[in-house]
Amino acid sequence: MTVMPAQVELPGTLDCLVIGGGLLGSAVSYYLAKAGARVRLAERAQLNSAASSQNAGSLHFQLEYRMIENGPEAARKAAEAMPLHLDAQHAWSGLEAELGMPVGVSQHGGFMVAESPEQLNTLEQKVLLERASGLEVELLDGEQVRRRAPYLSERILGAAFCAKEGKADPRRCVLAYAAAAARLGARIDSGLGVSALNYEQGVWRVYFSDGSECRARTLAITAGAWSGRVAAMAGISLPVSPVALTMTTTVRTQPMISHLIQHAGRRLSLKQTGDGNILIGGGWPARLRHTEGVIDLDRRPELLLNSLTGNMSAALAVFPELKKVSILRVWTGTTALVSDQLPLLGELPKSHGIYIATGGSAFTLGPTYARLLVERILGRPASLDITPFDPRRFGSLTLA
Structure with missing residues (x-):
């Protein structure tokens, strides 16, 4: 496996912070970096340590x-x-x-x-x-x-x-996406959990488990079984x-x-x-x-x-x-x-720029989920209609 390039520093405000370093997070980071976005991926444990490595591919x-x-x-x-x-x-x-x-x-x-x-x-x-x-x-x-x-x-x-x-091969897929993202300038951090999210003056202020923080215009939640808990940090309820x-x-x-x-x-x-x-x-x-x-x-x-x-x-x-x-x-x-067996794919309701990809056949559909989510994050024309998977169908769960 090719070793990833040394981590680049990304001063100032990120275009997107990706939360979760499995297949989806690594792929979203790659497609964002490929489009020229300033992106950072934060994984609380090691890359590919949860569902992406535990499934059969x-x-x-x-x-x-x-x-x-x-x-x-x-x-x-x-x-x-x-x-x-x-x-x-x-x-x-x-x-x-x-x-x-x-x-x-x-x-x-x-x-x-x-x-x-x-x-x-x-x-x-x-x-x-x-x-x-x-x-x-x-x-x-x-x-x-x-x-x-x-x-x-x-x-x-x-x-x-x-x-x-x-x-x-789930192991190779995640690391290949992450390595490709890093080559394009994305910062990939493992052992870095998100502890709090605050929306301030038009950007997200993100606090990490090691005491550090960053600012990002948008967030992408790709945390699998942890996705609901990450969304809850921003006051959003999801049936995940x-x-x-x-x-x-x-x-x-x-x-x-x-x-x-x-x-x-x-x-x-x-x-x-x-x-x-x-x-x-x-x-x-x-x-x-x-x-x-x-x-x-x-x-x-x-x-x-x-x-x-x-x-x-x-x-x-x-x-x-x-x-x-x-x-x-x-x-x-x-x-x-x-809850309805369909994926959540798109911007979360009432969220100020939080996007999510989870549910459904997340490994099989991972490259497609990632590309489509990046289109939404960047405001590009949709290559596929993902209206049936829009998280706003559960908007009534979030009151604020």
Whole structure:
């Protein structure tokens, strides 16, 4: 990994302070710096230490199981974000060339499989929604699925296949974006938390955990599960909830899985990294920890045995050869979801220039979220209509 240039000093007022150093924060900093803005990123821990490093790096442009499990109306609501999915397909395809660094992008296609007639019906309805939104997705029967992916179980009755799905390396992505931002003049600070926000004389005065401060015309909140707490420092209430999830990885093995695998009736994501590890996830919950009755986001969520066994059962049903591979590690992590399952993307209501990007499929859509948010911050024409994701839809939660 290329070492970042020495940090530049940015005297005076920043154009934007970015709060949170995961994929979104690093990408927002890059696109701002690329546009010539004076930008600084502040990360309370280390870059890529939270959700961006704890997820599996799936590039899933089809609607996920969590978006279709609650019926047609919920699926139609989730499909409002499909223009973002279409944009992200192209963004990931060209990302390594843009950043000038490898980030492990591999787009060899993804299946969402079905094991029952009911799940097949769900897939059919999902595919209709996706095609109506412009996503290129095929509906295959079991024989067609195994012709393309012979490693999948005979139990698979059919699948939806999207040729542009795949994976990327979350560790490399964040550091590549941050390094590119630093080369363009952005200041990147880790181990620097935000302790207070005050709006004074048309600019934000930001106080940091080390006692220092800075001034910025705008703020960009890209803090994942911490986003609601950062917004609350400015007196703004948001329906952003932390969600604890479980992931598993196997030891390295020979190439066995060449696609991204999801399921229409179970929580499952399955893929193999370039190093040979098989990653198993799909939204199985962990338990958030509490300190004095308050969710403690600084503590790793507690592993739930039922989630681990349920996840392994789903994976083995789809990919029986997994039983021959040893588990290397199981971990938990925290991500953020918005109450209506759609992202928050744009300027916060009544905020004097605070912008946010969070929720939805934040890793898959990260490059798209970041570019679109920067367009808003800089007042540029929108390349996509993000009105459905405007934070002002929750403006009634903030009274001041």
